Amino acid sequence: MSHNGQSAATADASEEPLLSVRGLQTYFDTDNGTVRAVDGVSFDVERGETVCVVGESGSGKTVACESVTKLIDMPPGRIAGGEVLFDGEDLAQASEKRLKQIRGGRIGHVFQNPQGALNPVYTVGDQIVEAIRIHSDRSKSEARDRAVELLDRVGIPEAASRADEYPHEFSGGMKQRVVIAMALAGDPDLLIADEPTTALDVTIQAQILRLFEDLQEEFDMSIVFVTHDLGVVAQIADRVVVMYSGKVMERGDVFELFEQAAHPYTQALLRCLPGRGDVSEAIGGSLPDPTNPPSGCRFHPRCPHAVRDCQTGDQPPMAAVDDPEDEGDGDTDDREHRASCVYYRTGYNADTVRQTAPGTTGEASAPGSSTGAGTEGGDD
Ligand SMILES: Nc1ncnc2c1ncn2[C@@H]1O[C@H](COP(=O)(O)OP(=O)(O)OP(=O)(O)O)[C@@H](O)[C@H]1O
């Protein structure tokens, strides 16, 4: 948010993030209570970068991404608070008419299941032509040429003839390529991809991932990529947002996050590598009830480092994680590595924690310290 410390030459408006999600709350009113699926989530997406959103099933990744263009079912869903600034415009306040221009236009979506994104009764070519014509004033034949060009670009062989085929005539991987072509039809600045490879065979997954990497460079897009798979994160992310129970636990540059995971939840996710984002084997337990999440840090009931301070109040504020490699530039940059954990709160350190830890064995250590962070060295 603040650009203190940057020189005037570099702090111009074009450096504002393309997408800035701030304090977003998306709730669902159900018979069983209000599901706080996304509960105060903030992250930025810069122009041309890939941000991966990771976290266990149910942590709110999909709801967060679908809230950007209000794709969630409303009702029961509602944006209960926060801002979604896209190129400076708050989409949380935008009209449905405006959102229809943006969806499939400047913001493209790709979902896990390509089947659901395609209409079975129209040829894929016609569907892409329609998407192109909604978002540009190309003639029918120009749109057709562009559709074939896009199908070719996403790796559909003999694109011109395959454009006349129906979705069921394509394999799963090819169908997902068609959906990606359709998402590109509006020349998006931002592509939001929600587990786009999860339903595909492993070899196809790798190809589609490479396609995303190539397209990003070619189209100079930003990508928000939701995944369970930290292997995927390592391959394509510039930065990472770690979600748990509707909150952001940690965010930062992919290298810093992998090398110096600060939040015990992120550490647990990394301990499960290679894995599918299920930390229950590493730490036991499961996600809290989203209608009645615990106070304090939402991860505290499962956290091996939790102390009394973790149990009360709100989720700790995002605090800067000191990376040894950093030059110590005054910690004003919101893009830097941050974690929502009491151990990183100003004025907090491992000694304070030891004194306040209930029933401490004296072995408590900050989750980021050398004894606490590793996979070895634990005493249990
Ligand atoms: N339409 C809805 N009505 C009620 N609750 C919902 C609705 N959609 C999502 N939720 C709830 O919101 C929470 C977050 O769900 P979300 O789908 O965003 O999780 P996710 O992190 O994407 O999980 P996954 O990895 O399984 O896709 C869950 O508790 C889910 O049950």
Ligand code: NI
């Ligand atoms: Ni999801």
